[in-house]
Amino acid sequence: EIVLTQSPGSLSLSPGERAILSCRASETVNSNSLAWYQQSPGQAPRLLIFAASSRAAGIPDRFSGSGSGTDFTLTISRLEPEDFAFYFCQQYGGSGLTFGGGTKVEIK
Amino acid sequence: QVQLQESGPGLVKPSETLSLTCTVSGFSISGGFYWGWIRQPPGKGLEWIGNIYHSGSANYSPSLRSRATISVDKSKNQFSLTLNSVTAADTALYYCARVGIGYYYIDVWGKGTTVTVSS
Numbered sequence: 001e002i003v004l005t006q007s008p009g010s011l012s013l014s015p016g017e018r019a020i021l022s023c024r025a026s027e028t029v030n031s032n033s034l035a036w037y038q039q040s041p042g043q044a045p046r047l048l049i050f051a052a053s054s055r056a057a058g059i060p061d062r063f064s065g066s067g068s069g070t071d072f073t074l075t076i077s078r079l080e081p082e083d084f085a086f087y088f089c090q091q092y093g094g095s096g097l098t099f100g101g102g103t104k105v106e107i108k
Numbered sequence: 109q110v111q112l113q114e115s116g117p118g119l120v121k122p123s124e125t126l127s128l129t130c131t132v133s134g135f136s137i138s139g140g141f142y143w144g145w146i147r148q149p150p151g152k153g154l155e156w157i158g159n160i161y162h163s164g165s166a167n168y169s170p171s172l173r174s175r176a177t178i179s180v181d182k183s184k185n186q187f188s189l190t191l192n193s194v195t196a197a198d199t200a201l202y203y204c205a206r207v208g209i210g211y212y213y214i215d216v217w218g219k220g221t222t223v224t225v226s227s
Binding site: 056096100 | 146159203
């Protein structure tokens with residue numbers, strides 16, 4: 001099973017700042033199967049990025065994904081108040097879907 | 109607009125069977141997607157349980173394969189999860205979801221339903 005490790009566990013930033021979130025896989029991931037999600041308290045997750053770098057429908061362009069192999073990154077270029085939330089990555093491999101432990105983006 | 113809604117008992121006794129149903133609206137379950145179940149134990153991360161295609165072909169997490177069964181009812185546009193021999197470790201928020209074929213992203217989530225395993 002591919003293990004996804006996200007770092008940092010939490011990030012304290014101010015509105016307008018850039019957030020860079022990392023997702024590292026225990027073995028090579030098919031880039032087509034790497035996705036990022038946002039989850040706010042009490043809400044279901046929302047798909048942000050699929051296939052490592054493609055934005056889902058309706059997602060603002062301040063969200064971008066990059067990476068390949070074992071290292072992937074989600075960047076939020078300028079944090080808006082609604083972006084302070086929990087983010088996690090997900091991949092699909094031979095043993096099915098696995099999720100990272102997540103990064104909490106908090107207001108500084 | 110595609111919507112998924114989980115339903116089922118919120119309390120299950122240890123050693124018994126957990127049964128949940130997901131009703132899909134706004135989209136045919138026979139469309140080109142997988143339908144899946146994911147859970148989140150309190151204070152922990154997300155865990156994939158399994159997916160099913162409208163043909164009935166399903167795949168499961170290796171850790172739950174022996175206890176989980178996912179089925180589909182095309183006439184009702186629903187799919188279901190049964191998990192047998194439950195323990196307290198199965199206490200979680202259970203989500204149903206639509207999973208993209210090929211890319212395996214989850215683009216639609218239900219709101220989730222809490223299941224507690226307790227006597």
